Amino acid sequence: xxxxxxxxxxxxxxxxxxxxxxxxxxxxxxxxxxxxxxxxxxxxxxxxxxxxxxxxxxxxxxxxxxxxxxxxxxxxxx
Amino acid sequence: xxxxxxxxxxxxxxxxxxxxxxxxxxxxxxxxxxxxxxxxxxxxxxxxxxxxxxxxxxxxxxxxxxxxxxxxxxxxxxxxxxxxxxxxxxxxxxxxxxxxxxxxxxxxxxxxxxxxxxxxxxxxxxxx
Numbered sequence: 464x465x466x467x468x469x470x471x472x473x474x475x476x477x478x479x480x481x482x483x484x485x486x487x488x489x490x491x492x493x494x495x496x497x498x499x500x501x502x503x504x505x506x507x508x509x510x511x512x513x514x515x516x517x518x519x520x521x522x523x524x525x526x527x528x529x530x531x532x533x534x535x536x537x538x539x540x541x
Numbered sequence: 542x543x544x545x546x547x548x549x550x551x552x553x554x555x556x557x558x559x560x561x562x563x564x565x566x567x568x569x570x571x572x573x574x575x576x577x578x579x580x581x582x583x584x585x586x587x588x589x590x591x592x593x594x595x596x597x598x599x600x601x602x603x604x605x606x607x608x609x610x611x612x613x614x615x616x617x618x619x620x621x622x623x624x625x626x627x628x629x630x631x632x633x634x635x636x637x638x639x640x641x642x643x644x645x646x647x648x649x650x651x652x653x654x655x656x657x658x659x660x661x662x663x664x665x666x667x668x669x
Binding site (some may be wrong): 493501502504506511513514516518519521522523525528529531533534536537539540 | 627
């Protein structure tokens with residue numbers, strides 16, 4: 464990992480197209496601006512972790528659970 | 542909704558980096574519930590559902606980058622699917638509204654798209 468010290472208003476350039484700017488530092492919160500092409504997705508790491516965890520919890524549900532859900536749906540429709 | 546034998550994920554699902562090819566198989570006559578089955582691993586599948594019967598007002602807004610990646614030319618080609626986490630009943634089953642799976646039914650390109658809307662949760666009860 465490359466570790467750099469930056470002040471508010473200073474930037475780091477990643478590759479040719481991504482610029483990360485430190486906008487503000489207040490207490491233990493740092494506001495970061497990311498300028499990247501639209502093809503590069505930028506997400507909070509904890510959201511990706513939450514999504515991975517949600518997907519892992521959803522994966523390969525037991526057949527009985529699927530059948531129960533399908534039956535509940537049918538009953539709801541009637 | 543209909544069966545699609547091969548769907549190609551343009552990005553793997555978070556948590557499942559090795560799986561890119563899936564089949565969509567309808568599970569009920571109304572086409573509400575479907576199985577998203579990995580073509581690379583016969584033991585991996587996800588239960589997915591159309592949002593319409595559960596969340597009629599759900600209308601995900603995606604950026605131009607998603608439109609380009611999925612090669613969407615007509616919004617009517619796009620199938621919106623919610624990944625479900627099953628419980629023992631409808632009441633304790635949840636749907637991921639924050640990151641729907643969008644499928645371009647024409648090109649068979651798909652992705653789980655993270656919506657830029659922090660009010661949407663990854664686990665919303667199916668029957669509130």
